[in-house]
Amino acid sequence: MEKIITIENLTFEYTRVEDGAAIRALDNVNLEIDKGSFTAIIGKNGSGKSTLAKNLNGLLIPTSGTVFVDGYDTADDDSIWEIRQRAGMVFQNPDNQLVSSIVEDDVAFGPENLGIEPEEIRRRVDKALEEVNMGQYKQKAPHLLSGGQKQRIAIAGVVAMRPEIIIFDEPTAMLDPKGRKEIMKIIRELHEEGITVILITHFMEEVIEADRVIIMHEGKVLLDGTPYEVFSQADVIKKANLELPIMVELGQRLREKGINVPEGIIKEEEMVKALCQLKSQN
């Protein structure tokens, strides 16, 4: 599998404003991300997950260690724009990342910065808006749209830059359940189209969609593997003060009560299937 991101001994420190103390947000992180994969990074506040995300496209530069994106070193000033074009980023607050008061102009902002020809920008903007189902809102003002719709515009703005990787930094944290579902659907679709997806989140329900889960704790990688591998280590997850996905929790409790559902159930459908099987056996 081709590696699109390689992180070697990444340490990131920042200075706390109050007392000038150096705070270590990331502590010797080593990771490799496969091209075309869907990786979820989860952790509680202060675990370093957002800092990690910002290190992936040169918004933050490592204090020590290196980050390679598609072969480019993020610490190299000359390649910073190559990196940011390849690794797009969607932020948490949909309001604070839209630049223009007209939807299509906002989507065009990235391609315009890349110096692409006007007709090509037009094509990309139309296509990107179709992909996030916002085609009919082209001429609307973002402040009149819902949070989920604004976040879709932000995604379209990144998609129009034709990135290899999209990093979603808690994209659903400020949305209602409906908006959250819409965004997750679009993230899945983008992944199916071949884009490498990195989803930073603190919702366990979103993590189970990924094919790889990384749990961050105090600036370090605590667990790393498929959702099945990670969630089978329930005690480690609980020690990091994170909740288990509902179905994992349910499976555990059922087993404690003597109902023998198999381990490794993560999704709701799997649980329903397992319970039906148990019932038909009895």
Added chain:
Amino acid sequence: MIRDITLGQYYASDSLIHRLDPRVKIIATLLFIIELFIVDNFIGFAICAAVLAIVIAVSKVPLSFIMRGLKPVLFILFFTFALNIFMVKGEVLWSWKFLHITREGIQIAVFMAIRLVLLIIGSSMLTLATKPLSLTDGIERLLSPLAKFKFPSHEIAMMMTIALRFIPTLLEETDKIMKAQQARGADFESGGLLKRAKALIPVLVPLFVSAFRIAQDLAMAMEARCYRGGENRTRMHEMKLRKRDFIAFILMAAFLAIIIIEARMF
């Protein structure tokens, strides 16, 4: 409620005036203002008013909408009228104690009033019939030759675009903060001017804090989308002068010629 505020005073329509290139409209407005100061007799003002009336008719902007824009400047209008009518020296027509009205005073006062009214209506037509964003685009492109002299035309246009974008966001934020303070017993509606101004401090401080937070977020988002100033930047909407824009230019030139000839003749 606070979200209903219309931005600028743009009147949406699909008229010929709306479709003109914003650069043409900016230049036309500047020319119109200059012409108003060349004119110095009633015939000239009548020509200007007629041209403006035609523009308004073509633009399909309702007259009531335009008149609304005059209201806030009525005071200035009366003030300059009064100053002119009483202050200008000349042939005295009427006097009472220290107040004198002269023939020249009346003439200058009336001309100045007409000039101001036409000026305000004329320049408000620019914002009424041009989307705020096309206006900033037009300004950027008109000023772009100055970039050679290090004039930050792109930056100024970008600042205006962002300001337009964030007015509703900041209004919403203000609304939120005011409600939060009201829920905790803040009173914005009673008391004298000083007391009310003081009551706004607990709104302004958090508003500033959040404005800085928004600015920081936005700067990061813009950098992530490869923003690096105006260099090598292309635009999706290319500004191309069409046939109608050239016709507008010819009409503007004809109008200017008429005004100059008229001012010389009388």
